[in-house]
Amino acid sequence: MPQYRKYFTLENLVRYGYFEIKSKSNNLNQDDPYSQSSVIFQEVFDMEMLSQQSREIIELCPSMHIGGKSSPTVPIELSIYKNDEERRMYKMPNIYSYIRLALHIEENKEIYLEIIKNSSHSLSKYFYEKTFVSNKIEKETNRMGYRYIFKTDIQHFYPSIYTHSLPWVLAGKPEAKRTKKDKEKYYNQLDTLIQDCQYGETHGIPTGTMASRIVAEIFMCKIDSELSQYGYKRYVDDFELPYNDSREQVEFYNCLQKILGQYNLVIKKEKNIIDTYPFEMDNSSEYFFSYFSNLKGNDSSLIVRAKVHRYIEQALIFQKNGLKGAPKLVFKGLTNAINKGEITVNVINQPILSKLxxxxxxxxxxxxxxxxxxxxxxxxINETEINNNLTKHKELIVKNIKRFTNLNYNQELFSLLGILYYYRTENFLEPELLLEIIKLEDDFSAVLAMELFYDNYRDAIMSLFACIDEKLERTKTWGEEYWLFKYQFFIKIETDNEFKKYCKEYLFTHKNEQDLSRAQFFNTKNLNKVDSYLLRNKQRQGKDNAIFQFFEILLDKEITFLK
Known part of the structure; x- marks a missing residue:
């Protein structure tokens, strides 16, 4: 299975898997609801440096191998948009725990690849190796000759997977219970590593990374092996059974409920659907990639621009009617049309830019x-024009950022902050708002707010360090919350001499209670007594020296997660 192997390598799982970045070859596919590569912008946050040095770091920190003890860490919890009524909670593991999980997946890849290969039911096992169209054809082929299809899915799938059920499904419940204390068993190691990614919790697996997606797929492929007599197709936790006799559907449904119940999973009954031939087809995504194909080469720019405006308006109607991926497909469809020469470069003008x-x-x-x-x-369209257009809509953007901050809508907040950071906007947000975001919000938003403040408000820089000092007081080891924000602060101290100079000035003017000279104050012995969490030596080793050692290695190597 050579096409799968790349997903099971340490480098791939770190470089592309932590932020679930899709490969460019498949970026015109309809979005997978369990794989939102847009959650964290790869042009803002990036794991390339860590990926390149991951094996060397593991050699320097050998206790990262699962043979070592359990090391629970606190994940970054993010509120992500699901639909207008619901939010989905992502858990981004501490990178130390994530690398340990990725290493385990690589070391046991032959076992896991065999499990995935043996499922003839799964469409999601291909990850990004098959296009949306290929999966659609396979599903339609499976429906041939059948009058009905039954669709169902699992309720709260990722949050409902009990970590102890991983050994049950991989080894069988009797064997798993008999060997539950054997830490050398790969399935017990997987159970422990998933718990470590979410501070010891046993309910749910952390949603948001490629490693979690692989674990979920392995779990479901083992479920498939217990339902091998039925001719259904499955995408992650969505099942579709074609049938002619209602007794087939009832038998499958009862068997599915029974098997899922053995692993503490339940069907989301309100999502059960029975469709009758001719089946309802979802061809709406094709609209985005064929809309401009009938343009004539001699059409004027005015005609083409009018067509682009209608294209965007129709896409928003699709969104209103339930196609959640429509806004993303707008950009993909336009990219496709431009690359194919259906739209010329001068068509995208300022009014269209505003609409986008x-x-x-x-x-x-x-x-x-x-x-x-x-x-x-x-x-x-150059970056200056985009920046000017952002400024034109400044009032609306600021209003939304304040609203997202109040509602704790993490994804929306750090997405807008990411755009402001990427396009290097100047004095866009008031310093008080940026400090509030640093103080209260998730790591990604706080990191971006810190960068925006530093770039725009040097005259108020002391208030920035006071705010950071207060935030870091709540996280005194590398396994605790705010690990990413803390790390990006310390790496900025290591790599930005001017930032380091400002930090030292803050410490000297605000923490020099004995009114010492600079030489006396910055003496190593005295710094150990200074009451400030802006000092790296305040990060205790805690119960697990390995985590402390890991982050010290990263800082010494000047590895950053921010572009």
């Missing part, structure tokens, strides 16, 4: 697609 920017303001998760779109060398 409004999509991002209203659906901030599309920001990554906008950044990619305007990076296209075939588009005649």
């Amino acid at each position: 920017l409004n999509i991002v303001i209203m659906t901030p998760s599309t920001g990554a697609y906008m950044i990619d779109f305007f990076k296209n060398k075939n588009i005649d």
Whole structure:
């Protein structure tokens, strides 16, 4: 299975898997609801440096191998948009715990690949190796000759997987219970590593990374092996059974409920659907990639621009009617049309730019697609024009940022902050708002707010360090919350001499209670007594020296997660 192997390597799981970045070859597919590469912008946050040095770091920190003891860490919890009524909680593991999980997946890849290969039911086992169209054809082929299809899915799938059920499904419940204290068993190691990623919790697996997606797929492929007599297809936790006799559907449904119940999972009954031939087809995504194909080469720019405006308006109607991925597909479809020469570079003018920017303001998760779109060398819009357009809509953007901050809508907040950071906007947000975001919000938003403050408000820099000092007082070891924000602060101290100079000035003017000279104050012996969490030596080793050692190695190597 050579096409799968790359997903099971340490480098791939770190470089592309932590932020679930899709490969460029498949970036025109309809979005997978369990894999939102737009959650964290790859043009803002990036794991490339860590990926390149991951094996060397593991050699320097050998206790990272699962043979070592359990090391629970606190994940970054993010509120992510699901629909207008619901939010989805992502858990981004501490990078130390994530690398340990990735290493385990690589070391046991032959076992896991065999499990995945043996499922003839799964469409999601291909990850990004199959296109949306290929999966659609396979599903339609499976329906041939059948009058009905039954669709169902699992309720709260990721949050409902009991970590102890991983050994049950991998080894069988009797064997798993008999060997539950054997830490050398790969399935017990997997159980422990998933718990470590979420501070010892046994209910649920952390949603948001490629490693979690692989674990979930392995779990479901083992479920498939217990349902091998039925001719269904499955995508993650969505099942579709074609049938002619209602008794087949009832038998399958009862068997599915029974098997899922053995692993403490239940069907989301309100999502059960029975469709009758001819089956309802979802062809709406094809609209985005064929809309401009009938343009004539001699059409004027005015005609083409009018067509682009109608294209965007129709896409928003699709969104209103339930196609959640429509805003992202707007950018993908336009990119496709420009790359194929169906639209010329001068068509995208300021009014169209404003219309596209409004999509991002209203659906901030599309920001990554906008950044990619305007990076296209075939588009005649430069960053200055985009910056000017952002400024034109400043009042609305600021209003939304304040609203997202109050509602604790993490994804929307750090998406808009990411756009402001990427395009290097000047004095866009008031310093008080940036400090509030640093103080109260998730790591990604806080890191971006710190960068925006530093770039724009040097005259108020002491208030920035006071705010950071207060935040870091709540996290005194590397396994606790705010690990990413803390790390990016300390790496900035290591790599930005001017930032380091400002920090030292803050310490000297605000923490020099004995009124010492500079030489006396910055003496190592005295610094150990200074009451400030801006000092790296305040980070205790805690119960697990390995985590402390890991982050010290990263800092010494000057590895950053921010572009």
